[in-house]
Amino acid sequence: MSVEISKLASGLTVVTDKMPHLETAALGVWAGVGGRDEKPNEHGISHLLEHMAFKGTTRRSSREIVEEIEAVGGDLNAGTSTETTSYYARVLKADVPLALDVLADILANPAFEPDELEREKNVIVQEIGAAQDTPDDVVFEHLNELCYPDQPMGRSLLGTAKTLRSFNRDMLRGYLSTHYRGPDMVVAAAGAVDHQQVVAEVEQRFASFEATPGPKPQSAQFGKGGAKVVHRELEQAHLTLALEGVPQTDPSLFSLQVFTNILGGGMSSRLFQEVREKRGLCYSIYSFHAPYTDTGFFGLYTGTDPADAPEMMEVVVDIMNDSVETLAEAEIARAKAQMKAGLLMALESCSSRAEQLARHVLAYGRPQTVQELVARIDAVSVESTRDAARALLSRSRPAVVALGSGRGLDTAVSFAEGLTRARAKARLH
16 A cells, blocks of 8 residues: 555654655645634734745745755645645655755744735735635625634635734744644655655654644534625626535535535536526536535535526526435436546646645544545435435525625525525425
């Protein structure tokens, strides 16, 4: 078996997958901290900390960080999400030690120079402005707030101009020290790697991280649903709908994912075929399910002409309600084939593989084998998919947000109550 895993004395986990046919390696550090770990006065600090990682250490300037990696043909990047922050590199196999040294340096020895900090805060303010000019970003920001009111889960990862201005180097150091702990971190590598070499490098370079876990975030509470119309002069009406999904460890996760794919996961999905191909009401429509540690988020998005918004939402609700009881074996098989293909295709990319390994360790405590994952997909049946879909539609009231102009938006969002009414009526019978 090519996957190897080691737990170090600091509690940090090292996981690797050697892919002998490759001459390159993807590796990175995944920390189990993200937007949902922030207190109100820390809103946006996870994302700022990720940005500041590349702005200089006590050993390297910001320019030296990128020049050292790019001098050997590699690349370096990072990302922040609701529950994780990652810092990763892609290099030739001979340069794995260099990449690990740079990654350890930016996390263990950040300089947080005041001038660099002020510049990067301004960069993120520009990023916030760009997001506000992107309607599909804005509509999901409002939807998250509606689904997780007064919670970190419901706030934008970028923070606000006000919170960003309040951050200083001491706050960044405190947040890093509090949340970047060995038991909450994973170093994952895939491709042309040697497990023992990676372990030895990590033991040496990441020795300074605390061996006790950081604080756990507050439990997520999905809101009471409801509707919100955000008026803005736009060419299109942007419509979103959300329901409470299931967490990462829920037994019904794969069945719910199959339902999500059948509903709006591709060009053969029911929503795409009915709304775009038959009715020509939109260019884009899709559904997705994002599982978290203790909750899940089912979402649906489409954009349409404001005059068509009521018809669009009515059709979406009808299709969702109808799909629960009319799922066909052929649709289930197609969705399962798509999931398995996506899983196996990801194994051909060392970058995707390293990320998958890290996320598995953070979510389940160990990497899940391909055989396990395929078996879970194969176990999905028509009945288990229907059960997962019924549970989805009865677990919470829908949250709906429409962004755009025109009088049809209020009518459109009111149709979403049809999901709740239809399920309640079915239970009475």
